[in-house]
Structure formats: C-alpha cells, structure tokens
Amino acid sequence: MPEIHAHRQPAAEFWLGVRHELPLQLGVIPFGLVFGILGLASGLTGLQTILLSSILFGGASQVVFAQLWAAGVPPLVVGGSVGVVNLRHVLYSASMAQYLRHLPLRWRILLGYLLTDEAYAVSIKRFRDGPDSPHQHCHLLGSGVTLWVAWQASTVIGVIAGTTIPDSWSLSFAIPLTFIAVVAPSIRRRADLVACVVAAALSLICQPLPWKSWIIVAACGGIAAGWLTHYHAQTRGKFTVDKNGGTS
Amino acid sequence: MIWLVMIFGGTFTFCTRFVMLSGWVAHGLPKWLIDALAFVPIAVLTAILVPAVLIDPATQQIIVIGNARVVAAVVATIMALLTRNVIATISSGLATLWFVQWWL
Numbered sequence: 001m002p003e004i005h006a007h008r009q010p011a012a013e014f015w016l017g018v019r020h021e022l023p024l025q026l027g028v029i030p031f032g033l034v035f036g037i038l039g040l041a042s043g044l045t046g047l048q049t050i051l052l053s054s055i056l057f058g059g060a061s062q063v064v065f066a067q068l069w070a071a072g073v074p075p076l077v078v079g080g081s082v083g084v085v086n087l088r089h090v091l092y093s094a095s096m097a098q099y100l101r102h103l104p105l106r107w108r109i110l111l112g113y114l115l116t117d118e119a120y121a122v123s124i125k126r127f128r129d130g131p132d133s134p135h136q137h138c139h140l141l142g143s144g145v146t147l148w149v150a151w152q153a154s155t156v157i158g159v160i161a162g163t164t165i166p167d168s169w170s171l172s173f174a175i176p177l178t179f180i181a182v183v184a185p186s187i188r189r190r191a192d193l194v195a196c197v198v199a200a201a202l203s204l205i206c207q208p209l210p211w212k213s214w215i216i217v218a219a220c221g222g223i224a225a226g227w228l229t230h231y232h233a234q235t236r237g238k239f240t241v242d243k244n245g246g247t248s
Numbered sequence: 249m250i251w252l253v254m255i256f257g258g259t260f261t262f263c264t265r266f267v268m269l270s271g272w273v274a275h276g277l278p279k280w281l282i283d284a285l286a287f288v289p290i291a292v293l294t295a296i297l298v299p300a301v302l303i304d305p306a307t308q309q310i311i312v313i314g315n316a317r318v319v320a321a322v323v324a325t326i327m328a329l330l331t332r333n334v335i336a337t338i339s340s341g342l343a344t345l346w347f348v349q350w351w352l
Contacts, residue, residue, distance in 0.1 A: 027334030051254070055254050056258050057258075058261055060296065065253075069253075078257070082257040083257070083261075084292065085292050086260070089261070089264035089265045091282065091288075093264065093267055093268035094282070096268070097268040097276070101269060108266065169346075173320065173341070173342065176297040177324050177338045177342065178337075178338060181337035183297070184329050200295070203294070218294075218295035221291070224284075226284075230287075
C-alpha cells in the first residue's frame with residue numbers, strides 16, 4: 001500500500017493535522033474564554049492572563065495558577081502545584097519519542113512546546129495508524145499550531161469580554177464542568193475509580209491545610225491510591241492471563 | 249514576583265513535554281512510573297473540581313442540599329458518561345445550573 005501512494009508532502013501533513021485538530025476546538029475555545037474571564041477575576045492583569053496562556057499553555061494548570069495566586073499562596077507552592085498538574089505530559093513525551101527523536105533539536109523543541117493533551121490525542125493516532133512518512137511530524141505541527149492559535153485567541157477574547165459578562169451567569173462553573181467531561185469518561189478500571197474517590201475525599205478533608213496545599217495533597221494521594229490499587233490487582237493476577245503482557 | 253513564578257512554571261511545563269524527546273533519557277521510562285503517571289489527570293482534575301462544586305464560596309462550607317452546582321455536576325456527569333462529548337457536558341451543566349438557580 002505505501003508504495004502506491006507517494007509520501008505526503010510536509011504541507012499536506014500540516015493541513016491534515018489542522019483538519020484533525022479543528023473539531024476539538026469546540027471544547028477548547030469555551031475553556032479559553034472562561035480562563036480569560038477567570039484570570040481577570042482572580043486579580044491578574046490582562047497581560048498576565050494572556051501571557052500565561054502562551055507561557056504555561058495548559059488549561060488546568062493555568063486555572064490552578066490563577067486561583068492559587070489570587071489566594072496569596074506562597075510562590076513555591078504555586079509552582080509545585082502547577083508542576084504536579086502538568087506531570088502527565090511526560091507520558092505524551094514518552095510515547096511521541098519514537099516518532100520524533102530523529103528530528104533536529106529545533107524541531108524537537110518546537111514540537112515539545114506544542115505537545116498538549118489535544119494535539120497529542122490526534123497526532124499520536126496519525127503516527128500509529130500510518131502510513132509512515134518522513135514528513136509526518138508536520139502533522140503534530142499542524143495540530144499543535146491549531147490548538148495554540150485557538151487557545152491564545154479565546155484567552156484574549158475572554159480578557160476583553162470578561163468585564164462585560166455579569167457574575168450571575170456563573171460562567172466560571174464551565175471550568176469544573178470541563179474537568180467532569182474529561183474525568184467521567186476516563187474512569188475505566190477499578191484503580192481509576194479509587195484514584196478519583198481518594199482525590200475527591202482528600203480535596204475536601206484537607207481544606208483546612210494552609211496555602212491551598214490540599215490541591216497537591218489530594219492529587220498526590222489520588223495518584224498513589226490509584227497506583228497501589230493497580231499494582232495490587234496486577235500482583236494478584238500474576239498467574240492468570242494478563243492481557244497487557246507484563247506483570248512487574 | 250508573579251512573572252518569575254510564571255516563567256518557572258512555564259519552563260517546568262516545557263520540560264515535562266520535551267524531556268523524552270530530548271535524548272537525555274536513554275531507555276524510556278520505567279513501567280511503574282508510566283503506571284503512576286497514568287493516574288495524574290484523574291487525580292488532579294478531581295481534586296480541583298470537587299471543592300469547586302461542593303464548597304460554597306460565600307461560607308467556605310461543604311453544602312450538598314440546595315446547592316445548584318451539585319445538581320448541575322450530576323447532570324453533567326451523566327451527560328459525559330452517555331455522550332463522551334465535551335460541549336454537551338458543559339452546556340447541559342450550565343443550563344442545569346441556570347435553571348436550578350432560577351427555580352430556587
């Protein structure tokens with residue numbers, strides 16, 4: 001099959017990435033708008049809010065940053081919380097490595113910066129499903145740039161429009177709703193449910209802790225609980241069929 | 249100070265995305281770490297969203313009965329499980345919130 005088709009040219013890969021990424025913007029743009037509004041409401045300046053979208057370039061971590069900064073949390077705890085929220089990217093980076101590691105450094109830096117949840121989701125599918133092509137990394141450039149533009153533009157619009165939207169619309173509630181949209185369908189295994197329940201319980205129980213450190217505590221507790229459940233299930237199933245092909 | 253924290257956070261975030269593309273890590277990640285990282289999104293997002301739904305901003309108390317956000321979150325969760333669609337989840341949740349706030 002691959003012999004029949006000539007390799008797609010870089011521009012064709014780029015536009016394919018753009019086309020695959022576009023439908024996801026239906027969820028990204030409202031989130032960006034709400035973040036723009038929330039940033040101002042948290043006491044950040046318009047410029048800080050807008051630049052946070054390009055410097056951090058990660059929705060959940062930006063929300064955490066704005067809320068913690070507004071609450072007067074010490075900078076080290078703000079940085080640590082943002083770090084924990086963004087740790088998941090290491091997984092994306094690891095699974096992309098086999099497709100990108102041969103590229104020149106400037107490409108790897110650019111694509112690393114653009115490696116968000118949504119761009120990863122569509123481009124890893126392209127890389128895995130094939131066909132292999134020397135220009136396939138341009139697909140990730142296309143999906144990454146699409147998301148970047150949508151995220152920056154919607155943040156700017158949110159910052160501009162934010163002052164005109166009345167509080168009674170409760171638009172900031174769109175943020176927990178977005179997280180529900182991600183979390184609920186991703187609970188597949190018992191260990192996922194354990195991680196979710198433990199994180200939820202700790203986030204409420206640890207509210208009295210100083211510096212809003214309940215975010216870090218609840219997140220780490222949830223991760224640990226999920227991992228232990230997963231590990232326990234695997235060790236118990238050691239002598240039964242393991243469809244993942246490994247038990248250690 | 250805020251700029252310093254923004255730049256530090258941004259640099260760290262870039263590193264999480266770039267580290268495995270960098271060639272500095274020779275053999276990939278150990279399996280236990282991959283297993284653990286897989287729980288990061290669920291744990292982090294749950295930890296942020298649950299207090300945002302349950303804790304009343306005015307009193308800082310956990311309120312379940314008569315809390316419009318709880319009703320909205322339940323509707324949104326059902327919608328998320330049924331449709332797996334972000335827009336359907338957000339819009340059904342916001343619509344429920346507005347309706348219950350108006351009703352109460």
